[in-house]
Amino acid sequence: MGAYKLLVKGAKQVVTVRNDENVRVLRGKEMQHVDIINAKGKDGVSILVDSNGRIEFIGLDSERVSKYPRSEDEAEQVIEAEGKCIVPGLVDAHTHPVWVGDRVHEFAMKLAGASYMEVHEAGGGIHFTVENTRKASQDELYVSFSKRLYDMMSAGTTCVECKSGYGLDTETEIKMLKVIETAKREHPLTISSTFCGAHAIPKGSTAEKATEDVINNQLPAIKRLMKEGQLHVDNIDVFCEKGVFDLEQSRAILEAGKAAGLQINFHGDELHPLNGAKMGAELGALAISHLEEISEEGIAAMASSGSVGVVLPTTAYILRLRPPPVRRMLEAGVAVALGSDFNPNAYCMAMPTVMHLACVLLRMTMPESLIAATLNAASALGLSKDYGSLSRGKYADLVIIDAPRWEHLIYQFGCHDKIIDYVIKKGHIAHTKYECCG
Numbered sequence: 449m450g451a452y453k454l455l456v457k458g459a460k461q462v463v464t465v466r467n468d469e470n471v472r473v474l475r476g477k478e479m480q481h482v483d484i485i486n487a488k489g490k491d492g493v494s495i496l497v498d499s500n501g502r503i504e505f506i507g508l509d510s511e512r513v514s515k516y517p518r519s520e521d522e523a524e525q526v527i528e529a530e531g532k533c534i535v536p537g538l539v540d541a542h543t544h545p546v547w548v549g550d551r552v553h554e555f556a557m558k559l560a561g562a563s564y565m566e567v568h569e570a571g572g573g574i575h576f577t578v579e580n581t582r583k584a585s586q587d588e589l590y591v592s593f594s595k596r597l598y599d600m601m602s603a604g605t606t607c608v609e610c611k612s613g614y615g616l617d618t619e620t621e622i623k624m625l626k627v628i629e630t631a632k633r634e635h636p637l638t639i640s641s642t643f644c645g646a647h648a649i650p651k652g653s654t655a656e657k658a659t660e661d662v663i664n665n666q667l668p669a670i671k672r673l674m675k676e677g678q679l680h681v682d683n684i685d686v687f688c689e690k691g692v693f694d695l696e697q698s699r700a701i702l703e704a705g706k707a708a709g710l711q712i713n714f715h716g717d718e719l720h721p722l723n724g725a726k727m728g729a730e731l732g733a734l735a736i737s738h739l740e741e742i743s744e745e746g747i748a749a750m751a752s753s754g755s756v757g758v759v760l761p762t763t764a765y766i767l768r769l770r771p772p773p774v775r776r777m778l779e780a781g782v783a784v785a786l787g788s789d790f791n792p793n794a795y796c797m798a799m800p801t802v803m804h805l806a807c808v809l810l811r812m813t814m815p816e817s818l819i820a821a822t823l824n825a826a827s828a829l830g831l832s833k834d835y836g837s838l839s840r841g842k843y844a845d846l847v848i849i850d851a852p853r854w855e856h857l858i859y860q861f862g863c864h865d866k867i868i869d870y871v872i873k874k875g876h877i878a879h880t881k882y883e884c885c886g
């Protein structure tokens with residue numbers, strides 16, 4: 449074993465986002481620029497990774513050679529990155545990736561004019577996925593889930609939030625959380641897991657009964673497994689929406705989750721303005737997702753509570769919703785993050801596509817979008833101490849792009865696999881296009 453796990457050298461440009469490990473989140477104007485280390489002529493940029501996968505040095509090749517003269521010989525792997533750009537590993541702050549049975553048939557219905565809630569109320573949508581997921585075995589779910597995680601990684605994602613929520617009963621919710629738990633142990637990606645037993649009202653039940661079931665049955669069973677060390681769940685979620693869980697039911701579920709030691713991270717103000725953002729801010733939510741219908745009051749509350757706003761451009765795009773007022777949120781000082789919202793309704797797991805949509809549909813700039821998909825997304829999951837930017841001491845999660853400027857990752861609409869040369873996870877080559885595509 450070498451003294452260093454990896455040396456990347458000769459890069460044209462390294463976007464650190466912030467080259468300061470103490471910066472854990474960025475808001476408002478702070479999101480207008482990213483820190484970049486550029487090569488000086490032939491003197492490229494190096495990243496040296498220690499044996500624990502953390503960044504030991506980041507800076508010009510010449511400085512690295514004078515400070516660590518033997519680094520090239522002592523590194524287990526060396527990547528020549530001449531002419532290439534490097535950004536931090538992307539962080540996907542919101543996904544629903546554990547399920548079987550696609551909903552391609554519903555895409556046609558929606559194109560013909562059916563709304564998300566019309567499909568849901570007709571017994572499709574989440575209900576369709578619940579029926580299929582309840583029938584599937586843990587192994588079957590793991591096979592499709594783990595393939596999706598590799599696909600996400602090949603598009604540059606190195607940390608991802610993964611929800612349960614297609615069980616809506618204790619048994620299936622636990623089955624889903626166990627699938628996520630297995631991936632936490634076995635997959636290179638860093639996973640933040642979320643209990644979302646309140647994702648919909650089970651068929652034949654009511655919102656009152658479902659709230660009671662989540663609080664009195666599902667959550668205590670999960671808590672027991674966490675105590676026994678069988679599960680390590682990070683977040684509590686609820687779909688706070690008209691016709692699903694109302695404001696008070698959502699509050700009760702989130703409070704119960706918080707009392708069980710989970711971070712509050714939920715769906716709010718997506719289709720109707722229920723003032724979910726304000727309620728979440730009052731509870732000290734770490735993050736609130738969607739926010740298409742956030743109120744001015746909700747924006748002010750999130751700016752002062754520090755709750756991260758996770759916006760999901762794929763949803764607004766696919767459902768033709770009015771996009772969330774991201775410019776207003778940024779102006780007011782809300783920290784904005786991005787997620788793919790990968791689920792059978794929004795079948796997108798590529799964060800470069802998400803960043804592109806954020807720029808075009810949500811009017812974010814490219815630096816804002818990159819910050820939202822790295823440092824702020826890590827912050828929405830409580831992971832920004834270790835992930836989301838490149839500085840000494842942080843984990844070396846990197847995306848190495850074969851393009852003359854980092855912005856190509858966002859500018860290019862699709863086919864990112866052609867320019868993503870390497871995805872590095874904690875200093876390991878987790879994916880390289882040279883092995884899979886030649």
Ligand SMILES: N=CN[C@@H](CCC(=O)O)C(=O)O
Pocket residue numbers: 544573574577687715718763789791792793794
């Ligand atoms: N809005 C609620 N949940 C998901 C959709 C899940 C589904 O349709 O299966 C979302 O965030 O978009």
Ligand SMILES: [Zn+2]
Pocket residue numbers: 542543544715789
């Ligand atoms: Zn969602």
